Amino acid sequence: MNYWLMKNEPEDYNIDDLARDKVEPWDGIRNYQVRNMIRDDMKNGDLAFFYHSNCDVPGIYGLMTICKEAYVDHTAFDKKAKYYDPKSKKDAPRWLMVDVKFKKKFKKIVTLKDLKSYKELSNMRVVQRGNRLSITKIEKKEWDFIINLTK
DNA sequence: GCCAACGTTGGC
DNA sequence: GCCAACGTTGGC
Numbered sequence: 001m002n003y004w005l006m007k008n009e010p011e012d013y014n015i016d017d018l019a020r021d022k023v024e025p026w027d028g029i030r031n032y033q034v035r036n037m038i039r040d041d042m043k044n045g046d047l048a049f050f051y052h053s054n055c056d057v058p059g060i061y062g063l064m065t066i067c068k069e070a071y072v073d074h075t076a077f078d079k080k081a082k083y084y085d086p087k088s089k090k091d092a093p094r095w096l097m098v099d100v101k102f103k104k105k106f107k108k109i110v111t112l113k114d115l116k117s118y119k120e121l122s123n124m125r126v127v128q129r130g131n132r133l134s135i136t137k138i139e140k141k142e143w144d145f146i147i148n149l150t151k
Numbered sequence: 152g153c154c155a156a157c158g159t160t161g162g163c
Numbered sequence: 164g165c166c167a168a169c170g171t172t173g174g175c
Contacts, residue, residue: 132160
C-alpha cells in the first residue's frame with residue numbers, strides 16, 4: 001500500500017469535479033519521472049491526496065483511491081487535447097495514466113502554508129523549493145499526520 | 152555527450 | 164504577471 005500526493009490545477013479539474021464524477025482518468029502526465037512512478041509503483045487501492053496547485057490557496061483538498069493501474073494515455077494522440085504529444089505514437093505510446101476514485105473532500109483543508117509549518121512534514125517534496133513533480137510519494141507517517149490536521 | 156536556449160511549473 | 168527552478172531539446 002502506497003500513499004501519494006497528486007497535484008492538479010483546480011481551474012482544469014478539482015475536488016468538486018471528482019466528487020461529481022466519482023471516477024476519473026488522471027491524464028496529461030508528461031514527465032518521465034512521474035510516468036515511471038505510476039507505471040512501477042502505483043497500485044489499485046493506493047491512497048492519494050488531491051492537491052490544488054497554481055491557485056489562490058494551494059493545498060490538499062481531499063483524498064481518493066487509485067482504482068485502475070497504469071494504462072495508455074490516449075489523449076497524447078489527440079491533436080486537440082491540451083497535452084497532445086506528437087512524439088507519442090500509437091504503436092509505441094509514451095505516456096500512461098491511472099484512474100482515481102473520489103473518497104473524501106476535507107471540511108478542513110490543509111494549505112501549503114500549513115504543510116510548510118510542521119517539521120514533521122519537511123521531507124515532503126511538495127514543500128521543497130523547485131519541486132516540479134505533479135505526483136509524489138509520501139510516507140505513511142506523513143499521511144497520518146496530515147489526516148489529523150483535517151480533523 | 153555537452154550545454155545553451157527554450158518551455159513549463161507553480162508559488163507569490 | 165513575475166520569475167526562479169528545473170526538464171527537455173537540439174546543434175555541435
